[in-house]
Each structure stands twice: as C-alpha cells, then as structure tokens.
Amino acid sequence: MAKNPFAAGSVILSTSSFVNVLLPSEKGQRCDHCHRLSSLGSLKRCTGCVSFFYCDQTCRSQSMDWKFGHRKICKLYNAYTSSTAFQALEAHKKMDALLLSSLVAHLSSVDVKEWDETIPISTFLSLLCGPVEGSAPPICPRHTFDQTLVDGLYARFENNNFSIHSHFRKTYAHGIFPVASRLFNHSCMPNAAMKFIIQTHEPLKMQVVALRPISAGEEICVPYLDPALLQTRTAVFQLTYGFMCSCSSCKVVRKVGIIPEPPAEPAEFQNICWRLREFVKSMGTGTSPFLTGDSSIFPADLACVLHESFITILSDKFSAASFLHDGPYDDVVETSSTLVALYSLIYPPNYPQIGLHLLERAKSCWNHIVRSRPADNTAMLAADLEDAVASARSVLKVIGPEGDSNDGPIDELQTLTNVKNSI
Ligand SMILES: [Zn+2]
Ligand SMILES: [Zn+2]
Ligand SMILES: [Zn+2]
Structure with a gap:
C-alpha cells in the first residue's frame, strides 16, 4: 500500500538483484556481473573457468562477482554444464538450475550468521511457493548444501523470479529480487511497472515506477505478465x-x-x-x-x-x-x-x-x-x-x-x- 502519494514517473522502489543469470545467447556479450553490453571480444574471460566474462579483470565487476559466489562455482562450472544431468534439462530448467546454483554459491560464500542481517534470504523463504511441486534440478556446487533448503529455495522460483529486459523489449537474463517479490501483487491494469538499470561494475538494479499518480492508501500493483494475453x-x-x-x-x-x-x-x-x-x-x-x-x-x-x-x-x-x-x-x-x-x-x-x-x-x-x-x-x-x-x-x-x-x-x-x- 502506498503510504504517501506518488506522482506518475516516481521511483517507488529501487532494489539490487540478489542473484541473476544471463541467457545463453548473451554470454560473452555482456559482463556477467554488471550486464554491461560490450563490443564483441572486448570482455575479459575468467581465467579459471573461461566461461564467465567481465568488463575488466582488474575492475570491480570480476572481483565482486568472485567474492559474491563465483569462487564456489568457477572450477566446477564446465563439468557441471556439460554433465548429462544438466544437458537433459529443458531450456528454462537450465536457467533455473544456473540461477539456483548461483544462489547456493552465494549463500555458501557468506557466513550463515550473516544470512538474515546482510542478505534477504528470509524474505525469499517467506514468499509463497509455486502451485506445482517439483524437485530441484541438479546444482553446482554439489554435496555442499542442505537439500531441504535447496528444495525450499527452488519451490519459490517459478512464481517469484523475474525476466530481466532491456528497452522494454528484449529479455536477456533471469533474476531474483526478493524484496520486489515480497512487496507487490499483480494487476492486469497495474499502476506501476518494473524496469532494470545497468551501471558499469554495479549490481543490476530493479526500479518500480508509478505509471500514473497513486494516492496514499492505494495498493501498488505491477504486471507479472503481459496484460494483453487476455485469454x-x-x-x-x-x-x-x-x-x-x-x-x-x-x-x-x-x-x-x-x-x-x-x-x-x-x-x-x-x-x-x-x-x-x-x-x-x-x-x-x-x-x-x-x-x-x-x-x-x-x-x-x-x-x-x-x-x-x-x-x-x-x-x-x-x-x-x-x-x-x-x-x-x-x-x-x-x-x-x-x-x-x-x-x-x-x-x-x-x-x-x-x-x-x-x-x-x-x-x-x-x-x-x-x-x-x-x-x-x-x-x-x-x-x-x-x-x-x-x-x-x-x-x-x-x-x-x-x-x-x-x-x-x-x-x-x-x-x-x-x-x-x-x-
Ligand atoms: Zn561489468
Ligand atoms: Zn570462473
Ligand atoms: Zn487481472
């Protein structure tokens, strides 16, 4: 609910991506950390896995991504993505598997005591589970994490994760934004909508923007999918x-x-x-x-x-x-x-x-x-x-x-x- 009125165009919420993964077609064209688009061949590869790309090896993008969780995945990544179990997954399940892997890698690189203080994991786990129960896909790194927690995280994927787009046209990544998932219900006539902000070396941001004037006390809703899908x-x-x-x-x-x-x-x-x-x-x-x-x-x-x-x-x-x-x-x-x-x-x-x-x-x-x-x-x-x-x-x-x-x-x-x- 809006506590205060918002003018059309106001930014209601600005929140950083918790974890995100580029679509396979974007790999090598965008920085894996900040998503900045680069001319072909100008990004620097991670020398460990040669499968992650960054604006610069010395820039904050790579070092931040390494600390954020890439170090838990780097050495295992290629064996994982070429494994029979991963290859057998459908395209959207592959994206879920990569996102879940990044999420687990991130959580395992932070002290458990810090989880609730520094990262919104309790917010994510407080979200509703999707209506369809399914077991979590195989993840990387394996054997390091409590399976019940992995299943609990995965159960929130289908109905809470976001497609990340540029210029309101092209989806290029999938991501988790727990605070936005927690705050906004859907409407097919929403008074607000999400957009994504790319800044060099910075984590991707989502902004929720008022599409029209919103009064105090009015519920703020966003579209979960294109309202033109009328049937x-x-x-x-x-x-x-x-x-x-x-x-x-x-x-x-x-x-x-x-x-x-x-x-x-x-x-x-x-x-x-x-x-x-x-x-x-x-x-x-x-x-x-x-x-x-x-x-x-x-x-x-x-x-x-x-x-x-x-x-x-x-x-x-x-x-x-x-x-x-x-x-x-x-x-x-x-x-x-x-x-x-x-x-x-x-x-x-x-x-x-x-x-x-x-x-x-x-x-x-x-x-x-x-x-x-x-x-x-x-x-x-x-x-x-x-x-x-x-x-x-x-x-x-x-x-x-x-x-x-x-x-x-x-x-x-x-x-x-x-x-x-x-x-
Ligand atoms: Zn970057
Ligand atoms: Zn790497
Ligand atoms: Zn509706």
Missing part, C-alpha cells in the same frame, strides 16, 4: 502462480464470457476495427471499462477484439505495411490507429508497450517520407510523424529509459526528432 493469462495465473486475478480488467473479461474469433471476411474485420476506434474515441481518458471494471459500457459486438488472435492479425498487418516492408501508408495508419485504440483499452495509461508501438508508427512514417520524396503528401506525413513522436515521448518519458545505454526507444525518438527537423 491465456487466467490459466498462467492458476498454473504458475496459484491465484485467480480479480482486477478490474479480469472482471470485465469474465463478464464478457466466451470470446469469439474476429471475423475472417475483410470488410467485416475492417468494420470491427472502425467500431473499436470509435468506441475508444468516445471514452474519456482513464475511463476504459478495463480500468474502471464497469463492463456495462463495453459493447457486446466488440468482444472479438479481446481474442488474442486480433492483436496478432493487426500486428502482422502493421508489420507488412511498416518500415521493414514497403506496404501502403494507408495500411500503416489504419492498423496502427486500431492497435493504439486496443492498447488504450486493455493497457493502463502510460504502459510502455503503447509508447513502443507509437515509436514503430513514427519510424514507418519517416520511412514513407524518405521513399515518397518529393511528393505532395510530405506535409501530411510530416504532421503524422510529429504527432507519433510527441505521443510516443509523452508515454515513454513516464517510465524512462531501461537497460542498455544505447539505441533505446528514447534515443530512437531523439534521432527521429533530429531528422524530422531536417525535412
């Missing part, structure tokens, strides 16, 4: 997390009942898109039925827009018309306006995905300006570009930049602003 999310909550979501959005989805597929016939599909845009236009800001929980104002004939295939169809159409392909500009406008209408309905205000889509629209717009030059409609396209850039910026500035220091959505918006001024 599958209920099953994920039950099977992975063990709860039924009772947020305003889920109330409306339940009230709508069976969600039909969107019409296959093109004219009918277009009509639904138009009806959706008109409905969203008629709603005031902050009055989406999915936000207020008032299902009575949601038109029954629009139920099919809640079918997950609706977003897929629109996204495919947009991508075919966007800057990556040479589709007609009218298709960019039509599909993009429909997607923004849908996002304004099902996402809370200032949700990063809304801003990311507006950025894609701005990029498509710029591409059409370049390709159609000199053309009569350049002025119209320039006005569109201006509008898309301004709308994207007003959404994305609330949560701010995330992850890698270069080529993020806010940098792309700046580049578009610079080229736009050159028209």
Whole structure:
C-alpha cells in the first residue's frame, strides 16, 4: 500500500538483484556481473573457468562477482554444464538450475550468521511457493548444501523470479529480487511497472515506477505478465502462480464470457476495427471499462477484439505495411490507429508497450517520407510523424529509459526528432 502519494514517473522502489543469470545467447556479450553490453571480444574471460566474462579483470565487476559466489562455482562450472544431468534439462530448467546454483554459491560464500542481517534470504523463504511441486534440478556446487533448503529455495522460483529486459523489449537474463517479490501483487491494469538499470561494475538494479499518480492508501500493483494475453493469462495465473486475478480488467473479461474469433471476411474485420476506434474515441481518458471494471459500457459486438488472435492479425498487418516492408501508408495508419485504440483499452495509461508501438508508427512514417520524396503528401506525413513522436515521448518519458545505454526507444525518438527537423 502506498503510504504517501506518488506522482506518475516516481521511483517507488529501487532494489539490487540478489542473484541473476544471463541467457545463453548473451554470454560473452555482456559482463556477467554488471550486464554491461560490450563490443564483441572486448570482455575479459575468467581465467579459471573461461566461461564467465567481465568488463575488466582488474575492475570491480570480476572481483565482486568472485567474492559474491563465483569462487564456489568457477572450477566446477564446465563439468557441471556439460554433465548429462544438466544437458537433459529443458531450456528454462537450465536457467533455473544456473540461477539456483548461483544462489547456493552465494549463500555458501557468506557466513550463515550473516544470512538474515546482510542478505534477504528470509524474505525469499517467506514468499509463497509455486502451485506445482517439483524437485530441484541438479546444482553446482554439489554435496555442499542442505537439500531441504535447496528444495525450499527452488519451490519459490517459478512464481517469484523475474525476466530481466532491456528497452522494454528484449529479455536477456533471469533474476531474483526478493524484496520486489515480497512487496507487490499483480494487476492486469497495474499502476506501476518494473524496469532494470545497468551501471558499469554495479549490481543490476530493479526500479518500480508509478505509471500514473497513486494516492496514499492505494495498493501498488505491477504486471507479472503481459496484460494483453487476455485469454491465456487466467490459466498462467492458476498454473504458475496459484491465484485467480480479480482486477478490474479480469472482471470485465469474465463478464464478457466466451470470446469469439474476429471475423475472417475483410470488410467485416475492417468494420470491427472502425467500431473499436470509435468506441475508444468516445471514452474519456482513464475511463476504459478495463480500468474502471464497469463492463456495462463495453459493447457486446466488440468482444472479438479481446481474442488474442486480433492483436496478432493487426500486428502482422502493421508489420507488412511498416518500415521493414514497403506496404501502403494507408495500411500503416489504419492498423496502427486500431492497435493504439486496443492498447488504450486493455493497457493502463502510460504502459510502455503503447509508447513502443507509437515509436514503430513514427519510424514507418519517416520511412514513407524518405521513399515518397518529393511528393505532395510530405506535409501530411510530416504532421503524422510529429504527432507519433510527441505521443510516443509523452508515454515513454513516464517510465524512462531501461537497460542498455544505447539505441533505446528514447534515443530512437531523439534521432527521429533530429531528422524530422531536417525535412
Ligand atoms: Zn561489468
Ligand atoms: Zn570462473
Ligand atoms: Zn487481472
């Protein structure tokens, strides 16, 4: 619960990663300690295992990681990851096994007396276990740790660990943030969201940021998964997390009942898109039925827009018309306006995905300006570009930049602003 009010964009919590592990595809490209992205081949390998990479051998990244627990894993790491038992695990179980190994390595490198004082292990063990019981995967180092404790730690993995992303797009690691897991419940219409901060040589940080003004006494909720998974999310909550979501959005989805597929016939599909845009236009800001929980104002004939295939169809159409392909500009406008209408309905205000889509629209717009030059409609396209850039910026500035220091959505918006001024 918020003790004090928070303005939109305020950092509600800033907490360091307890333990994290890079995805295999990121190994050697990012520092294993601070996650800084480096040009190929410029990171220094740990000479013990040659499987961990750091910004510099003399820098704090490697020495901190060594003290933090790498020394317990280093010599055993390669034998462990090439073992039959590890290789037999599915990809996500491999990530769990590596994360559990790092967690155990960390705990065994700290005096047990310090556990509760210096590290949030009791916080982690106080979290709810996942609904599915499963035995812990084989870990490295072996034989050094109480198996009951290892199983207890692992039981909290599935429903408490985080996917770590950069620029709100790409997941590149998995991590444990016990304090954040402890503090925040889920909502499909969250008033806050997580982002990750990479700083050279520093442990990765998570920040929880207010997406809109939050009053004192209001519960602060974050999304555990993409709220746009309007059908599958209920099953994920039950099977992975063990709860039924009772947020305003889920109330409306339940009230709508069976969600039909969107019409296959093109004219009918277009009509639904138009009806959706008109409905969203008629709603005031902050009055989406999915936000207020008032299902009575949601038109029954629009139920099919809640079918997950609706977003897929629109996204495919947009991508075919966007800057990556040479589709007609009218298709960019039509599909993009429909997607923004849908996002304004099902996402809370200032949700990063809304801003990311507006950025894609701005990029498509710029591409059409370049390709159609000199053309009569350049002025119209320039006005569109201006509008898309301004709308994207007003959404994305609330949560701010995330992850890698270069080529993020806010940098792309700046580049578009610079080229736009050159028209
Ligand atoms: Zn580093
Ligand atoms: Zn090593
Ligand atoms: Zn919900």
